[in-house]
Amino acid sequence: MEEYVGAFDIGTTAIKGVLVNNQATIIGEYSILLDTYYGENGEIEQSPTDWWQGVKEITQKWWSELKLNPKQIVTLTFSGQMEDVISISSTYPNQRAILYSDTRSEQEAAYIMKKLPTIHDKTGNTIRSSTPLAKLLWLKENNVEVFDETQCFVFSSKDYAVYKLTNAFVTDPTTATTTGMMSLNTRDWIPEILETFGLSGNQLPKVYSSEEIVGYVSKAAAEETGLLESTPVLCGSGDAGASTMGAAAVNHGDTYFYIGTTGWAAIVQDSNKQNKGINTIFNLAHLPESLNISIAPVLNAGNVHKWAVETFANEGTDNKYEEFDALVETIPAGSNGLLFLPYLNGERCPVSDTDAKGAFWGIGPKTKKSDMARAVIEGICYSYKQLIDLITNQGSEGLLTLIGGGSKSSAWCQILADVIGRPVRVPIDSEYMPALGISSSAFVSLGWSESYNDFSKQFLVPVEAEMYEPDMVKHEVYEGTYQQYLKLYPNLKGIYD
Known part of the structure; x- marks a missing residue:
């Protein structure tokens, strides 16, 4: 029975799902289109429940159209749009995600740069209206109820999918670098920045490397998706990391x-x-x-x-x-x-x-x-x-x-x-290269490749x-x-x- 990595790429316009065998051959390419909400004041949002629905629709196609046995999926990994602000809350479970291109927090971004003009030296990046730190300050000021009741904020669409599968609050270093709160050198959250702006580390996800197992498919998620309970789920990477890998x-x-x-x-x-x-x-x-x-x-x-x-x-x-x-x-x-x-x-x-x-x-x-x-x-x-x-x-x-x-x-x-x-x-088929790129994290985790460099030489360069x-x-x-x-x-x- 052939084994596969299930890889999802949750972008702005669509969710793509593929299956990758141990020779990096892709099958089962499915795509689900997404709707985006545009507001009058620069709001650009999507519903995280649509992302989860897309993941479920793709897994159902694997069973119904490809006649795959769920036992054949040995690991799941993800890439996704970054610089989002996604509130995970049992009190307000249907909050739309604030997307990377949302521009409502320009004033907050200017305030952060005035307060910490050398923040670039620690994070590697300037604060912009797209930066999640600025969006968090906007949310804290303009929707305090949602902010206070949020159990955890995550910053990539794939982080939400990982949460729905495992109940774990996690993110990866590529995504975390875009938030304005992580050190590029240490790959950890920066306490000074959190303290300066009155933010709690308890509301931030734990940072894991892309190839690390962060949890297993829960009983509830298994019932919704058809995946086997206890299937390993990796942290994956924000889309820039996956695309960079896909480009070898x-x-x-x-x-x-x-x-x-x-x-x-x-x-x-x-x-x-x-x-x-x-x-x-x-x-x-x-x-x-x-x-x-x-x-x-x-x-x-x-x-x-x-x-x-x-x-x-x-x-x-x-x-x-x-x-x-x-x-x-x-x-x-x-x-x-x-x-x-x-x-x-x-x-x-x-x-x-x-x-x-x-x-x-x-x-x-x-x-x-x-x-x-x-x-x-x-x-x-x-x-x-x-x-x-x-x-x-x-x-x-x-x-x-x-x-x-x-x-x-x-x-x-x-x-x-x-x-x-x-x-x-x-x-050839370069539109699926980010999905193939993120599958490298599973190859490294499973031992199918010794390293990311080995995966690139073996499967990407010869494409x-x-x-x-x-x-x-x-x-x-x-x-x-x-x-x-x-x-x-x-x-x-x-x-x-």
Whole structure:
């Protein structure tokens, strides 16, 4: 009877569940879409009960459609969106989770930075409105009943799923680094920060390494999911750690792009090094204890691509994404002089401005929708070029790995290679690479791999991949238009203000 790791990736738009055997072969890929609540004052929330319902639906598909025996699931592991604030309370059990992109706590973030201006030195990160510490202070001030009755706050969607399975309050170092309360060096909560802002360590989860067993499937959870009672559950990792593993980035200097609904550029560094002094960059703990991840995040990636597809592809076509790609490929590099600033949702990096807006510049009497379509993709790629220049030395050479749903667009991948001027490697089925990446924690826990590095060499590096080589003639064109692009935001900022 073949054994499997059950791996779940609880993202912003969907929950993905996969089964992975001891040769890292994936079967049983299922996805459940999620609803998001948007309020009038910057509130962006989801219902944790929807996450749990998604986990249950996927496990039921394993039994009913794959005819799997629950005995075949030997370990469960998870990745999920980070920087959430999730209240676990028996008094208020149906509280929505405050998501990472929620902006209601800008004043609290400014207050924290004024109170502890050197907090970056301890946590590795600047406090932003997205930081859970700021959100906790907002909740403490604006919903004191929920705050006081909360048994424990957790900070990743996967932490909630682990709680529902095991009744354990836990989190992992990657997720905890984003909270503004954990030391990047020691991977422990910082008492000084908790005391300064009147927070109790009793309301925080215990930090475990990703490969540690944090509990076992409870009797109640077994009845709801069909999983065997006492199946081991690992701590898992926040999505950035899982994605970094999935990109086979486990050595100092490894770089990759992630393009999902939102996205980021990342570089792996030894734990004694970090990008200090750049407020828009996150420095996070990696799954291997000796490594950190420097991440430059963007709010505008796949969500902007989706908007463009819906806007410029013809209604009624069988496949709007394929038609959009074909539209993009009819236009030469540089979009006939049209530039696009992709800040449809504000932005976090390379600029930090929640009020930023998207814009086309250079529209003339001959501008066509195909020019606009290509300009959108080029604008997103210019934004990613800014990210990679932030976290690495400009002009760095070598391979870049690209993972996430955006990698399914061949036109987008090629334009990215041309803009960056470096080869881009896209693993086959790269949208499932974060789930495969987090399965590494189970392989290490089970002894199927000796280490994370061993898992990467054995199962990730050899994965079949599409290679996109840069067209250096087009790259020269982009070098010029990129300099124009860099002037867009500074000159439009006055309009936003």
